[in-house]
Amino acid sequence: MGKFFDFINDHHRAFIERQKIYFVASAPLSADGHVNISPKGLDSFRVISENKVAYLDITGSGNETSAHLLENGRITMMFCAFDGAPNILRLYGHGSTVLPHEEEWADLAALFELHPSTRQIIVTDVDKVQTSCGFGVPFFEYTGERDQSYKWAENKGDEGLAAYREEKNKISMDGLPTALY
Template identity: 70%
Template sequence: MGKFSDSIQPAHQAFIEHQKMFFVASAPLSGEGHVNLSPKGMDTFRVMSPSRVAYLDITGSGNETSAHLLENGRVTFMFCAFDGPPNILRLYGIGRTVLPHDAEWGELSALFALPLATRQIIVAEIHKVQTSCGFSVPLYEYTGERDHADKWAEKKGADGLEAYRKEKNRVSLDGLPTALSFPLDQ
């Protein structure tokens, strides 16, 4: 049976910091749109307070989370124990996208090592935390991070990444605008 809390407790934070991977889920308000569920890796998640988290978002083939947050803010993060005692932890919150030109960028980006492929930072105010058993989650051994994103970004270069984001990351799969749809030069 799941246990609920209104905030991130110290034991929750310790569990989160131990995990090498997490998942982000979001959805548009319309029942006709697509639910998005994305795995995230690298050292990109931070607990900033018992009710606030942030993750560094790397350029990818889509930008669904940003579009959904712009439309309705709803976001869920999930962490699973792939080693040690079984556990699943979910963070439910309202999020938003922070871009490099936003006032908060300096403070937030200082929390991370910024790879070339950095796209944005997602910040969420957490209003509910749930833990559950995770008994059926298999055990996996962590062997390291992939370097594909870094190599891809290096090959594209800063200008190529900007062009890619303009082409692929300004609207969602369902045609919703993302935070990147509103650049400073427009």
């Protein structure tokens, strides 16, 4: 049976900090829109306070989360224990996108190691934390991070990344604008 909390406690924070992968889900308001879920890694997640988290978002083939946050702010993040005791932890909240030219960027960016593929930082005000058993989650062994996003971004260069984002990250698959524009 799941348990709910109004904030991220020390036990939750320690669990989150041990995970090498997490998942981010968002959706548009339209019933015809697509629910998006994305896996994330690369030491990109930070707990800022009991009710605030942030993650470093890198350039990808789409920018659905940004579009959904701009439209309605709803976001869920899920962490699963793939080793040790079984556990699933979800963070529910309302998020926003912070871009490099915005005032908040410097303070938030200082929390991360920026990469050539860094696109934005997603900040979430957490209003509910849920833990559940995770008995069905299999064991997996962490063997390291992939470096393709770094190499890809370095090969593109600043101008190439800007052109790619213009082409692939400006509008969501459901036609919603993203925070990049």
